Amino acid sequence: MRRKSANLFQEAQRYLPGGVNSPVRAFRAVGGCPFFIERGEGARIFDVDGKVYIDYVGSWGPLILGHAHPQVVRALQKAVERGTSYGAPTELEVTLARGVTEALPSVEMVRFVSSGTEAVMSALRVARAYTKRDKIVKFAGCYHGHVDSLLVKAGSGALTLGIPNSAGVPQAVVKETITLSYNNLDQLREVMEAVGGEVACVIVEPVAGNMGVVPPRPGFLEGLRELTHQYGALLIFDEVITGFRVSYGGAQGLYGVRPDLTCLGKIIGGGLPVGAYGGRQAMMEQVAPLGPVYQAGTLAGNPLAMTAGIETLNLLRDEGVYRDLEERGRALAEGMEEAYRRANLSCCLNRVGSMWTLFFTQGPVQDERDIERIESKRYATFFGAMLDRGISLPPSQFEAAFLSAAHTSQDVAITVEAAQEALQVVSPE
Numbered sequence: 001m002r003r004k005s006a007n008l009f010q011e012a013q014r015y016l017p018g019g020v021n022s023p024v025r026a027f028r029a030v031g032g033c034p035f036f037i038e039r040g041e042g043a044r045i046f047d048v049d050g051k052v053y054i055d056y057v058g059s060w061g062p063l064i065l066g067h068a069h070p071q072v073v074r075a076l077q078k079a080v081e082r083g084t085s086y087g088a089p090t091e092l093e094v095t096l097a098r099g100v101t102e103a104l105p106s107v108e109m110v111r112f113v114s115s116g117t118e119a120v121m122s123a124l125r126v127a128r129a130y131t132k133r134d135k136i137v138k139f140a141g142c143y144h145g146h147v148d149s150l151l152v153k154a155g156s157g158a159l160t161l162g163i164p165n166s167a168g169v170p171q172a173v174v175k176e177t178i179t180l181s182y183n184n185l186d187q188l189r190e191v192m193e194a195v196g197g198e199v200a201c202v203i204v205e206p207v208a209g210n211m212g213v214v215p216p217r218p219g220f221l222e223g224l225r226e227l228t229h230q231y232g233a234l235l236i237f238d239e240v241i242t243g244f245r246v247s248y249g250g251a252q253g254l255y256g257v258r259p260d261l262t263c264l265g266k267i268i269g270g271g272l273p274v275g276a277y278g279g280r281q282a283m284m285e286q287v288a289p290l291g292p293v294y295q296a297g298t299l300a301g302n303p304l305a306m307t308a309g310i311e312t313l314n315l316l317r318d319e320g321v322y323r324d325l326e327e328r329g330r331a332l333a334e335g336m337e338e339a340y341r342r343a344n345l346s347c348c349l350n351r352v353g354s355m356w357t358l359f360f361t362q363g364p365v366q367d368e369r370d371i372e373r374i375e376s377k378r379y380a381t382f383f384g385a386m387l388d389r390g391i392s393l394p395p396s397q398f399e400a401a402f403l404s405a406a407h408t409s410q411d412v413a414i415t416v417e418a419a420q421e422a423l424q425v426v427s428p429e
């Protein structure tokens, strides 16, 4: 029993909607009571009831170095003594901006904001201002933060007008949003033939991470680049997860496709609240005070967040980090695959480097329709059985799990062993 967590969760629900500040934390998709965290260290988190877990949530992506990396912590301790916010420029912003532009050749100029949501919202504004067009194309199953115009479900036909899938989003706000199927270039081609001249941008997670991990099919990203170029629309890569995750140069580096605008967040804040959007100079010159696109932030470029980001990127510059992540990722995937085969379950493990999802379906899982067919009860059982064995996975079938540089091969072996037992209690289809 996690008694302290249970008590805290009960009280939390009096003051916070659902007891949390972000919905998936409430464990609704897997049932049971979320555990409250006391501290994190390396690959492990410790809850208020004294239980320890190997953590594959990693704060939902930012913690590629693991929890409380000593070098990041030391830098933050020094920074905090100099003050926590000035509302005036610092050298730290220049340093991190230089680091980001060096890592991503498509990004010549960057603006820091305080969250991924803000980054996406602002990038859309820039795209619309630059192209003087209103329509935006997104893909079902891709999440781009809680931006009003992107909280849209797929319509039945490619040209169906958007239907908001959140209350409080006016129809008028999403009527310029077109939602297509992930990995489906034919649909985009059709839409572009019909209304390409009105499309400001196509926004995509270059590796989808928010329906569980769904990699781009070979040619998908290249096709997006070609079609947007052909119709004068901008291509926006939402690399809030993939930036500095799937390679130091993000998904654009890994797949060799250069977007016009890039959204970042998560890792570039090293665990502090950050987002960023950037791209070619001509586009970023649209942004105030240089241009007519207004966008501002009281805590934007915050010195603590910049410090954590700078230290994190410094540590990631060592290529060995990504080689090790790939190696551990492969070992984990192979171990899991053997485990579900041995348990006579048909599963599908999707992985790109250190981001992965074990789907409880035969697979392949390539788009949101494959996702919609998955019955997530079996994942919930697996999740609970893993938690009992000291392994913390994302509390939803439709979220990516993350390895960090702090996960050792022994951690991976412990995890695979736990999975072998846990999968025994999952019923076949």
Ligand SMILES: *Cc1c(COP(=O)(O)O)cnc(C)c1O
Residues within 6 Å of the ligand: 114, 115, 116, 117, 118, 120, 143, 144, 145, 146, 205, 209, 210, 238, 239, 240, 241, 265, 266, 274, 275
């Ligand atoms: C997390 C995420 C966002 C939103 O970032 P927040 O910091 O949570 O606002 C946007 N896009 C993608 C791809 C994400 O994974």
